Amino acid sequence: MVNVNINVLDHINQCYSNNDGQIILNLIKKEFAKGNVVSVAFKDVSGVNSSFVNTAFIELLDSYDFDFIKTHLQFKNSNRQINSMIKSRFDFEVKRSKQLVTN
Amino acid sequence: MSEPLVVMVPYQFSRQTMYPLLDNVIDRDLNPKASHITFDFNQLSFIEPTGITILSNLFEWLIKRQTRVTLSYPSQATGRNHPITFLDDSGFFKRYLGQKINPLACVRDTTMPLEKVTYERSFQWLNNDFVSWLTNTLDMTTESIIDFKICLEELFNNIKDHAKEDTGCIFSQYYPRNNEVKISISDFGVGIPHNVKSQHPTFSDAEALLNAIQEGFSTQSTPRNRGVGLHTLVKNVVEHNQGCVYIHSNNGILSCMNVNNVPTFIDQVSSSFYPGTLIEIVLKVDNIEYIPIEEEETYTW
Numbered sequence: 430m431v432n433v434n435i436n437v438l439d440h441i442n443q444c445y446s447n448n449d450g451q452i453i454l455n456l457i458k459k460e461f462a463k464g465n466v467v468s469v470a471f472k473d474v475s476g477v478n479s480s481f482v483n484t485a486f487i488e489l490l491d492s493y494d495f496d497f498i499k500t501h502l503q504f505k506n507s508n509r510q511i512n513s514m515i516k517s518r519f520d521f522e523v524k525r526s527k528q529l530v531t532n
Numbered sequence: 533m534s535e536p537l538v539v540m541v542p543y544q545f546s547r548q549t550m551y552p553l554l555d556n557v558i559d560r561d562l563n564p565k566a567s568h569i570t571f572d573f574n575q576l577s578f579i580e581p582t583g584i585t586i587l588s589n590l591f592e593w594l595i596k597r598q599t600r601v602t603l604s605y606p607s608q609a610t611g612r613n614h615p616i617t618f619l620d621d622s623g624f625f626k627r628y629l630g631q632k633i634n635p636l637a638c639v640r641d642t643t644m645p646l647e648k649v650t651y652e653r654s655f656q657w658l659n660n661d662f663v664s665w666l667t668n669t670l671d672m673t674t675e676s677i678i679d680f681k682i683c684l685e686e687l688f689n690n691i692k693d694h695a696k697e698d699t700g701c702i703f704s705q706y707y708p709r710n711n712e713v714k715i716s717i718s719d720f721g722v723g724i725p726h727n728v729k730s731q732h733p734t735f736s737d738a739e740a741l742l743n744a745i746q747e748g749f750s751t752q753s754t755p756r757n758r759g760v761g762l763h764t765l766v767k768n769v770v771e772h773n774q775g776c777v778y779i780h781s782n783n784g785i786l787s788c789m790n791v792n793n794v795p796t797f798i799d800q801v802s803s804s805f806y807p808g809t810l811i812e813i814v815l816k817v818d819n820i821e822y823i824p825i826e827e828e829e830t831y832t833w
Contacts, residue, residue, distance in 0.1 A: 443655050443659075445655045445685065445689075446689065446692075447689075475674055475675070475678055475681075476678040476679075476681060476682045476685075477682070478682050478685040478686050478689060478761075478764075479686060479689075479758070479760035479761060479764055480685075480686075480689040480693075480761070483758050483760065487758070499833045503831070504831035505828075505831075506828055507828065507829060507830075507831050508675070508678075508827075508828060508829050509823075509829050510678045510679060510682065511831075512829055512831045514682070515831065516831075516833075518760070521747055521748060522758075525748060
């Protein structure tokens with residue numbers, strides 16, 4: 430298992446749309462398939478919106494459970510806004526999927 | 533050629549007073565009432581920044597439907613406080629007459645020029661024009677206002693995903709006396725209730741708006757939509773900044789404000805129709821925390 434660094438702006442021009450998120454999602458999935466740990470770096474990114482986060486990271490929940498994601502996905506060079514958006518999106522979606530299971 | 537339909541722009545023009553004008557222009561089948569409409573500005577004595585966005589949106593909606601739009605305005609509009617001067621300074625006449633009324637008209641320090649921003653251009657516009665204007669006007673860092681920039685990113689993504697249009701009309705003004713910023717953005721797409729009611733046909737347009745701001749409420753206009761954009765807007769502006777958000781879309785009106793630290797929502801059904809979605813954001817500058825050039829923050833699960 431290796432720790433692979435993905436600096437988002439090396440792969441996309443901006444963290445803005447679902448399409449931008451899709452490129453990052455594909456890179457993460459490729460490394461997860463090899464069992465690698467991924468560090469996503471937000472160097473020079475001032476903020477992220479929900480469209481980007483939903484596609485880049487939340488869609489991982491369709492293929493991996495949350496415990497796996499927490500142990501295999503890390504974030505670097507982030508700030509308060511980026512952290513808050515990622516955390517609140519995961520919190521909501523994990524809670525919602527648990528409710529769906531219990532109902 | 534037939535005579536144009538002449539409609540008066542009301543004495544005071546804002547989101548609250550726009551509906552009679554909309555009724556004079558849009559028929560019951562939601563089509564323009566005439567193929568040529570003249571907007572008469574001679575009675576106008578005051579216009580809110582949102583009024584400029586509304587007029588721009590309405591003109592774009594009409595033009596898209598092959599309606600010819602002409603303008604009638606007082607020939608002698610003098611003084612900085614005259615609404616025609618304000619409209620001229622905003623860039624409104626340059627956009628819709630092809631030229632300024634007064635060649636000396638120029639964008640004021642407290643406003644951003646009226647812009648029609650396509651989705652394709654929106655990221656650069658927000659990153660450069662909007663952030664520069666807001667940080668310079670408020671003497672703040674980008675880090676201090678990042679939440680509001682993200683709110684506008686959410687709205688542009690919503691326009692692209694839901695409106696079946698890719699363009700937003702946007703105008704912003706800073707009020708030094710109240711220490712507030714008003715940002716008005718509108719698209720001339722199908723409207724939020726149109727999308728919500730395709731899945732929840734029993735909802736009124738007002739109920740559609742009230743539901744649309746709940747986190748996770750999605751119309752699935754695109755498969756990737758998770759219903760977060762409007763929730764993020766209301767959370768950042770109303771909960772965190774104690775500002776206000778007003779949404780007018782189709783026959784729905786939703787007012788979101790903070791009353792005694794409690795986010796409060798008032799939904800109303802209007803008998804008149806707004807073509808697309810209009811959002812007015814009021815930011816309380818006193819409540820914006822000054823954040824110095826940002827240091828990194830470690831992410832923890």
